[in-house]
Amino acid sequence: MIDLKALRKNPERFITGAEQKGVDVDIPRLVELDAQIRALKAEQESLRAEQKALSKKSGFFIGDLMKKINNPTCPESRKAEYQAEVKEIKSAPAALKAQIQQLDEQIATIEPEVTTIHLGIPQPADADVPVGKSADDNIERSTWAPDWWDKNKSFQANKGFKPRTHIELCAMHNLVDYPRGVKIAGSRSYILTGDGMRLHQAILRYALDTMVNQNGFKPMSVPVLVREEAMIGTAFFPGGKDQAYEVNETARGGGHDMYLTGTGEVGLMGIHQDEILDEADLPLKMVTVSTCFRREAGAAGKDTAGLYRIHQFDKVEQVIIDVADEATSRKHHQTMMGFVQSLLQTLQLPHRLLQCCTGDLGTKNADMIDIECWMPGRGDEDDSGTPTGDYGETHSASRLYDYQCRRLNMRYRQGGDAGKGPTTICHSLNNTVAASPRILIPLLEMHQNADGSINIPVPLQPYMNGQEKIS
RNA sequence: GGAGAGGUGGCCGAGUGGUCGAAGGCGCGCCCCUGCUAAGGGCGUAGGCGGGUAACUGUCUCGAGGGUUCGAAUCCCUUCCUCUCCGCCA
Numbered sequence: 028m029i030d031l032k033a034l035r036k037n038p039e040r041f042i043t044g045a046e047q048k049g050v051d052v053d054i055p056r057l058v059e060l061d062a063q064i065r066a067l068k069a070e071q072e073s074l075r076a077e078q079k080a081l082s083k084k085s086g087f088f089i090g091d092l093m094k095k096i097n098n099p100t101c102p103e104s105r106k107a108e109y110q111a112e113v114k115e116i117k118s119a120p121a122a123l124k125a126q127i128q129q130l131d132e133q134i135a136t137i138e139p140e141v142t143t144i145h146l147g148i149p150q151p152a153d154a155d156v157p158v159g160k161s162a163d164d165n166i167e168r169s170t171w172a173p174d175w176w177d178k179n180k181s182f183q184a185n186k187g188f189k190p191r192t193h194i195e196l197c198a199m200h201n202l203v204d205y206p207r208g209v210k211i212a213g214s215r216s217y218i219l220t221g222d223g224m225r226l227h228q229a230i231l232r233y234a235l236d237t238m239v240n241q242n243g244f245k246p247m248s249v250p251v252l253v254r255e256e257a258m259i260g261t262a263f264f265p266g267g268k269d270q271a272y273e274v275n276e277t278a279r280g281g282g283h284d285m286y287l288t289g290t291g292e293v294g295l296m297g298i299h300q301d302e303i304l305d306e307a308d309l310p311l312k313m314v315t316v317s318t319c320f321r322r323e324a325g326a327a328g329k330d331t332a333g334l335y336r337i338h339q340f341d342k343v344e345q346v347i348i349d350v351a352d353e354a355t356s357r358k359h360h361q362t363m364m365g366f367v368q369s370l371l372q373t374l375q376l377p378h379r380l381l382q383c384c385t386g387d388l389g390t391k392n393a394d395m396i397d398i399e400c401w402m403p404g405r406g407d408e409d410d411s412g413t414p415t416g417d418y419g420e421t422h423s424a425s426r427l428y429d430y431q432c433r434r435l436n437m438r439y440r441q442g443g444d445a446g447k448g449p450t451t452i453c454h455s456l457n458n459t460v461a462a463s464p465r466i467l468i469p470l471l472e473m474h475q476n477a478d479g480s481i482n483i484p485v486p487l488q489p490y491m492n493g494q495e496k497i498s
Numbered sequence: 499g500g501a502g503a504g505g506u507g508g509c510c511g512a513g514u515g516g517u518c519g520a521a522g523g524c525g526c527g528c529c530c531c532u533g534c535u536a537a538g539g540g541c542g543u544a545g546g547c548g549g550g551u552a553a554c555u556g557u558c559u560c561g562a563g564g565g566u567u568c569g570a571a572u573c574c575c576u577u578c579c580u581c582u583c584c585g586c587c588a
Binding site for chain 2: 065068069071072073075076078079081082083084085089113116117118119120121123124282283303436438442443444445446447450
């Protein structure tokens with residue numbers, strides 16, 4: 028959610044920002060309605076002030092008269108007299124009341140539209156984010172590959188044999204059971220079996236442990252079934268509503284519909300919703316591992332085979348909540364990406380950093396860097412029917428300034444809730460640490476041997492009881 | 499699922515229709531007093547929105563939403579949440 032004060036001051040900035048992100052939102056309309064609503068409220072407030080003053084002045088008189096009237100010993104003739112007096116005293120505030128109510132109605136007709144437009148305005152991208160329409164306009168910033176891999180050569184040229192896709196490798200070693208997954212849960216479902224499940228757990232645990240033990244993040248277990256407020260607060264709703272599974276509890280008499288989260292970010296960011304944090308406690312660095320649910324609406328037919336695009340997966344997610352300072356936010360962004368890069372390096376996975384263009388940022392981000400791993404089984408096939416490989420997104424690092432925390436009403440100041448001085452809305456960032464089973468794709472494909480066996484990267488071996496190979 | 503109790507400021511806790519944004523206590527901050535640690539005294543201590551360069555000021559908020567009333571923390575309705583007991587249960 029953007030700052031309305033900032034909008035009043037400089038609507039052009041937000042209009043341009045929305046255009047660059049390809050978001051259709053009527054900002055001039057909001058500016059107009061905002062002015063209207065403020066004028067109405069100002070008028071209403073002055074009426075209220077008058078009403079209150081009158082009420083304070085006459086309250087005791089009325090109370091006193093009412094007591095006399097209600098007294099059984101009061102003669103009827105006096106009662107009528109008192110009643111007339113009460114009626115007169117009441118007439119002035121009563122008239123104000125009607126006016127106030129009328130203004131209330133006017134405000135109520137405008138307010139929903141204001142809220143709808145307000146929530147729909149995207150955070151303008153930072154000036155250094157390239158302007159573009161779609162993922163095609165994203166820009167590669169850097170690449171990394173282990174010594175034994177030359178990214179300019181084919182898989183065969185690098186390793187001396189043709190690659191099997193992760194689908195073939197999974198079938199070969201019984202790592203995944205797709206048909207039974209589909210039987211249970213429908214398309215895009217799967218069952219990790221045996222070493223598949225072990226490897227999945229190993230990478231998650233390795234990622235979590237690294238963040239906690241080496242990088243100082245606090246591990247959290249958070250709800251994945253949440254209220255709509257949490258989805259709106261974290262800015263996934265209203266825009267992404269069709270991407271989330273809905274648990275329709277109201278239809279069966281429950282209090283609230285619930286939603287399954289598509290990322291642990293929702294739970295982590297929701298923790299301190301509506302709180303005033305102590306500046307001394309910042310930054311908050313938290314990590315969670317959670318199951319993520321995504322409907323993948325609109326992706327029909329895309330990446331249907333394998334583990335790439337699925338409805339349910341597990342993800343280790345990192346977030347940082349800190350003071351409202353651009354330089355600090357930018358620094359955190361780099362640091363968080365650094366954690367991912369070194370993780371991928373220890374796993375010997377070639378990858379690149381991709382600067383997302385304005386059109387690919389999503390509404391809430393001022394900046395977003397995707398990290399993509401090289402997946403030999405993706406991409407076009409050559410003449411012999413062998414895939415030529417391609418990068419596939421495995422991580423996404425977002426920088427949001429105060430856009431998300433404003434919605435969450437998450438603030439900080441000296442001394443926290445009981446402290447003094449002005450409150451400031453926090454800045455937030457989030458970044459994938461590892462999402463599995465998608466990360467298994469490059470892991471299996473890059474570490475396969477000519478005979479189809481798969482080397483388990485050294486850091487994961489302790490999590491697999493010392494096992495070095497899947498064969 | 500059944501029965502009951504309750505939601506007030508950072509915390510505890512008063513307040514059942516009128517000057518209550520809310521007594522009192524704790525905590526916290528500043529100051530004073532006091533020659534050791536301790537104790538005492540004074541003042542100050544909610545957030546949002548709007549207006550003002552500012553001092554300041556208007557308004558809203560006592561779980562949430564709605565209603566009654568000239569006036570609601572206080573009355574009515576709805577709802578959410580928490581706690582206790584029973585049942586069930588990973």
